[in-house]
Amino acid sequence: MLNSATDDVAAIIKEKTGGHGADIVFNTVGSPYxxxxxxxxxxxxxxxxxxxxxxxxxxxxxxxxxxxxxxxGVDTPALSSVKRACIFDKLKAKLEGAS
Incomplete structure (x- = not known):
C-alpha cells in the first residue's frame, strides 16, 4: 500500500518495475491523482x-x-449498476488473461 501524502508513488512504481513504470493505471478518484x-x-x-x-x-x-x-474515461455514474458490473467483468477477464 502506498500513501501519496508521504511516498513518492512514481519513484516507487518505477523502482518496482525496473524503471519501466505502470502500463495501466485505474484512476478511481480522477483529477486529484x-x-x-x-x-x-x-x-x-x-x-x-x-x-x-x-x-x-x-x-x-x-x-x-x-x-x-x-x-x-468511463462515465460510471451515468451507467446502471448492471452495466458497470458488465464493464468490470470484461476488464477483469482481460487483466487476468494478461498475467
Missing amino acids: FEIANNAMAKRARQIFLLTFDRAGPFGIFNFFRRRHKYI
Whole structure:
C-alpha cells in the first residue's frame, strides 16, 4: 500500500518495475491523482478514469505526447449498476488473461 501524502508513488512504481513504470493505471478518484498516476506511467501506458471529484484537472501535455499515453474515461455514474458490473467483468477477464 502506498500513501501519496508521504511516498513518492512514481519513484516507487518505477523502482518496482525496473524503471519501466505502470502500463495501466485505474484512476478511481480522477483529477486529484492524475499527475501522480501520470508520472508513474510507462511509455505507451493507459490511464483509465472511472470517476472524478473535480471538474478541472492538470494535464501534462508534454508527458502525453512524449510518452504516447492514452487516457480513457468511463462515465460510471451515468451507467446502471448492471452495466458497470458488465464493464468490470470484461476488464477483469482481460487483466487476468494478461498475467
